[in-house]
Amino acid sequence: MVTADPRSKLLLLASKHGASLSGLSELIGRNSTYLQQFIRKGSPRKLEENDRRTLAQFFGIDESELGAPEDNSSSLAGNSTKRDWIDVPRLALGASAGPGLLAGEELPIGAFRFGARWLREQGLDPAHLSAIRVEGDSMEATLRDGDEILVDRTPRPWRDGIHVVRAGDALLVKRLDTGRPGVIALLSDNPAYRTLELAPDDVEVIGRVVWKSGRL
Numbered sequence: 001m002v003t004a005d006p007r008s009k010l011l012l013l014a015s016k017h018g019a020s021l022s023g024l025s026e027l028i029g030r031n032s033t034y035l036q037q038f039i040r041k042g043s044p045r046k047l048e049e050n051d052r053r054t055l056a057q058f059f060g061i062d063e064s065e066l067g068a069p070e071d072n073s074s075s076l077a078g079n080s081t082k083r084d085w086i087d088v089p090r091l092a093l094g095a096s097a098g099p100g101l102l103a104g105e106e107l108p109i110g111a112f113r114f115g116a117r118w119l120r121e122q123g124l125d126p127a128h129l130s131a132i133r134v135e136g137d138s139m140e141a142t143l144r145d146g147d148e149i150l151v152d153r154t155p156r157p158w159r160d161g162i163h164v165v166r167a168g169d170a171l172l173v174k175r176l177d178t179g180r181p182g183v184i185a186l187l188s189d190n191p192a193y194r195t196l197e198l199a200p201d202d203v204e205v206i207g208r209v210v211w212k213s214g215r216l
Helices: 006-017 021-027 034-040 049-059 080-084 116-121
Strands: 085-096 108-115 129-135 148-152 161-167 170-177 184-187 196-198 204-213
Touching: 006 021, 006 034, 006 049, 021 034, 021 049, 021 108, 049 108, 085 116, 108 116, 108 148, 170 204
Parallel strands: 085 129
Antiparallel strands: 085 108, 129 148, 148 204, 161 170, 161 204, 170 184, 184 196
16 A cells, blocks of 8 residues: 655655755755655656655655555664664754854754664764754864764863854854863864954854764
């Protein structure tokens, strides 16, 4: 048995989770209008198996709800897959590793999947994790333009290390130096960029960078 209307179901799920169709299209490796055309114009007539599986895993539903035959679909509600893996939301904004960019809306456009055991071993709470994109070159060669970073937003005292911070309206990824009283220094790994020195009240620490993924 195939679900009656996978297009309506996908549109409902996107609205419920605050995910854009263009972002979901990017999640499955398609052009930005792919799912819009699928829903509005009926092209393609049905989702390809890999696309359907990725979307079902992202939303935590059975593939049959997106058009898969029930006997071939994989239920995520009761099997070990959902217990063993954690989907961390990928947010539709970037942290500038350059002069600074305005932060956009924090809406998920996809997810990175991590092993639940690995997260536990790292002492990371999935509820406080999110992934965002690095924009700019001031943190090269540690972080490059286009890298995806995992940010741990667990509240804790400030400490040295690479963090995502908000300074004014800009979202930045920098090394934090808290060694001098009354000053927070934001350091770049690229020597072409100067150190920013700000008062503690002018800096909001969003979270610590704990992992990165980037292209070779």
